[in-house]
Amino acid sequence: MAAKFDTPPLNLDHDVPDNPALTPDSMAHSRPFLAKPEHQEPLGFPGELVDDWHDKAIGKMGELLGKYRSLQVYMDSCVKCGACSDKCHYFLGTGDPKNMPVARQDLMRSVYRKYFTPAGKLFGSFVGARELTQDVLDEWYTYYHQCSQCRRCSVFCPYGIDTAEISMAAREILDHVGMGQKYCNEIITKVHKIGNNLGLPERALADTMEGLEEDTLEDTGHDIKFPVDVEGAEVLLVTPSADFFAEPHVDGLIGYAKVFHQLGISWTVSSEASEAANFGMFIGSYDQMHKIANRIRKAALDLKVKRIVFGECGHAWRVAYSFLNTYAGPWDFLDPRYPVPQHILEVTYGAIKNGGIRLDKEANAGMVLTMHDSCNVARASRMGDFPGGQFVIPREVIKASVPKFVDMAEDTIFEKTFCCGGGGGLLTDDLMEIRVKGAMPRMNALKQVVEQHGVTHMAAICAICKSQFTKVLPYYGMDMNMIVSVHQLVSNAIQLGTNKS
Amino acid sequence: MSAISIAYAALFYLAALVLVVGLVSKIAQYWRTPAPLKIATTPAPMTRTGAAFRVAREVTIFESLFKGDKLLWVFAVLFHAGLLLVLVRHLRYFIADVPTLLVLIQPIGIYAGFAMVIGLAALLARRFLIPRIRYITNPSDIAMLLLLIAIGVSGLFMKFVHPTDILAVKAFFLGLMRFSIQPLPVHPGLLIHLGLVAALMIVFPFSKLLHAPGVFFSPTRNQADDPRERRHVAPWAAGYDAKRGF
Numbered sequence: 001m002a003a004k005f006d007t008p009p010l011n012l013d014h015d016v017p018d019n020p021a022l023t024p025d026s027m028a029h030s031r032p033f034l035a036k037p038e039h040q041e042p043l044g045f046p047g048e049l050v051d052d053w054h055d056k057a058i059g060k061m062g063e064l065l066g067k068y069r070s071l072q073v074y075m076d077s078c079v080k081c082g083a084c085s086d087k088c089h090y091f092l093g094t095g096d097p098k099n100m101p102v103a104r105q106d107l108m109r110s111v112y113r114k115y116f117t118p119a120g121k122l123f124g125s126f127v128g129a130r131e132l133t134q135d136v137l138d139e140w141y142t143y144y145h146q147c148s149q150c151r152r153c154s155v156f157c158p159y160g161i162d163t164a165e166i167s168m169a170a171r172e173i174l175d176h177v178g179m180g181q182k183y184c185n186e187i188i189t190k191v192h193k194i195g196n197n198l199g200l201p202e203r204a205l206a207d208t209m210e211g212l213e214e215d216t217l218e219d220t221g222h223d224i225k226f227p228v229d230v231e232g233a234e235v236l237l238v239t240p241s242a243d244f245f246a247e248p249h250v251d252g253l254i255g256y257a258k259v260f261h262q263l264g265i266s267w268t269v270s271s272e273a274s275e276a277a278n279f280g281m282f283i284g285s286y287d288q289m290h291k292i293a294n295r296i297r298k299a300a301l302d303l304k305v306k307r308i309v310f311g312e313c314g315h316a317w318r319v320a321y322s323f324l325n326t327y328a329g330p331w332d333f334l335d336p337r338y339p340v341p342q343h344i345l346e347v348t349y350g351a352i353k354n355g356g357i358r359l360d361k362e363a364n365a366g367m368v369l370t371m372h373d374s375c376n377v378a379r380a381s382r383m384g385d386f387p388g389g390q391f392v393i394p395r396e397v398i399k400a401s402v403p404k405f406v407d408m409a410e411d412t413i414f415e416k417t418f419c420c421g422g423g424g425g426l427l428t429d430d431l432m433e434i435r436v437k438g439a440m441p442r443m444n445a446l447k448q449v450v451e452q453h454g455v456t457h458m459a460a461i462c463a464i465c466k467s468q469f470t471k472v473l474p475y476y477g478m479d480m481n482m483i484v485s486v487h488q489l490v491s492n493a494i495q496l497g498t499n500k501s
Numbered sequence: 502m503s504a505i506s507i508a509y510a511a512l513f514y515l516a517a518l519v520l521v522v523g524l525v526s527k528i529a530q531y532w533r534t535p536a537p538l539k540i541a542t543t544p545a546p547m548t549r550t551g552a553a554f555r556v557a558r559e560v561t562i563f564e565s566l567f568k569g570d571k572l573l574w575v576f577a578v579l580f581h582a583g584l585l586l587v588l589v590r591h592l593r594y595f596i597a598d599v600p601t602l603l604v605l606i607q608p609i610g611i612y613a614g615f616a617m618v619i620g621l622a623a624l625l626a627r628r629f630l631i632p633r634i635r636y637i638t639n640p641s642d643i644a645m646l647l648l649l650i651a652i653g654v655s656g657l658f659m660k661f662v663h664p665t666d667i668l669a670v671k672a673f674f675l676g677l678m679r680f681s682i683q684p685l686p687v688h689p690g691l692l693i694h695l696g697l698v699a700a701l702m703i704v705f706p707f708s709k710l711l712h713a714p715g716v717f718f719s720p721t722r723n724q725a726d727d728p729r730e731r732r733h734v735a736p737w738a739a740g741y742d743a744k745r746g747f
Contacts (some may be wrong), residue, residue, distance in 0.1 A: 022632050031536060067534070072531065073715045076711040077528070077709070077712040077716065082573070082627070083565075086633065097636045100636070100637065103636065118707055119708060125639075127640075128641065152597060154542050155565065155568065156566070156568050158559065158566040158577075158716070160559070160716075161719070262616065322728045325540070325729060326732065380543060441515075
């Protein structure tokens, strides 16, 4: 693997990187490992490419066109205006024209036109229609795995065309003809078998949480609980499994525990649903998303909790906020005074506002923070009770925890935020080149505030962002420890034992 | 009655039929196809009324395009606003007694004709001058712009260079609306203009011009941000609750 590649240069004079020169097929070699039969078959997908892949793929496409209004409308509506063409971080980082959102969509739209529209059947390439060949299928596999489904393109599209919807549909079709992606499908298999993405079994989870309890007692002198499978707890905490041990994720988990402790809220994680992530979304599978989401419903029922709170995770919060009610609702058995689900930042923000917790910024003295808006939180969900709460609430919590906060350039934050480069099922070593190159626009904006404002750390609210940045920061000459969890800052700053409610 | 009048009458009946049936069936398809998940691009309005206003802003002021590309937005507005005013100006051919407002708008419609053609020419130039746009352009994208430019230019040609008998043209279209074929002036500019308009009507439901109905059905724009408050389940997914197995 690990073919040599150049890290794209930064240009700190420009907030958003300039359009690169087009370099056709420069990323044609970037393909993730194919899923093996043992990762395909448990999910109900064929183990390898089926003989009648052509008819199967067209059949599946027809089925999806009938099930998803987004796909049907987006296949028809694009006018090739190009407003999206310079908005994708993978295009900006690679110059490969097939990484322009419109061109990525056209990989499928061309086939749609050929098989599903009179114009494509009659006029073929004149209207950009083409047959589905094995080369086309391979091209789908290559370039639909260079999309992190971050939806930045959809912000700028005059019709709201969302490339994520198309890349999800493409991956669903690929799965059904036997061309699944190893990383996603192996992880989904693990979730079903063991309960979380990392394959952390119940015993190991309990040990880890016990260890955290001991460490935190030692550090703080307070007996802060890290409960697993406690029936009758008020809150079921659903958090990405990286929070249980990866750095900087685990410091965030300690922060959640301190907030709950200080508020006197009893909580638990569930060993059966010890994972907030739902990779069913990345592969566009309604079935898988449904199954994975309902582990949480089952855990909530079994443990008789009253509330569900999610930890810091981007796509997981999208599935939680936007889809959980659809897949796993209705939530009539939970306490109606709280939204279902709640984000941990909503809990913490509320507690800061009503005095439930107190924070001492000096605990984070010397830190100058900026904030990376995770794509799925920014463009596919909300926090709080007003549009844009997903931007305001994390920032307010950070500002309450640290002495100085500086935002990155405005075209790179909020709804225009750049993806970390590792989302959408791309957080795997076999895609390192596209991950590094796709991180370039974010790295550029970060480096600007580092140089201009002395920013020392960047906070993120997503397990994938945290892991991705830890890996790619060194490629851009920055320290991997610059990336922090928001609740890590809270954890440092929280005044335990004061103002107990 | 000349053969040309009969041929053009037949052409316009056919074009109107294709346009209406084609568009109605596409709209019915969009209507029937459910959006199974809440996928509004956030921040999004929290009420359905708010979402309707969001769509209205996309349709009238091209809100997202403005965020995406200011220069393209200018060209797009020149063309679309120009086209809208030109269409309004042309209503006089379909209304026997032209209301005062429509009379007043006539001179504006002429400027709009120029705006439309200038906008279209700029959109066409982009397709050759900007490498990214050249890459994503299909022959049909250029053909569509040329068709619209030819319609605009042939119309302006009749206005400024070689006028036709517009009273006869009006009588022809008023006649069509009563299923009575009236003589159409045999004027090369007019025949080209009308022939191209009929062609545009016929290709409309089979082309990217479907962005016009499509924008109203785009789930990222027309959904309210209320998934925690309202459970959203598509009809085809209704059976999923029973599949939980606990």
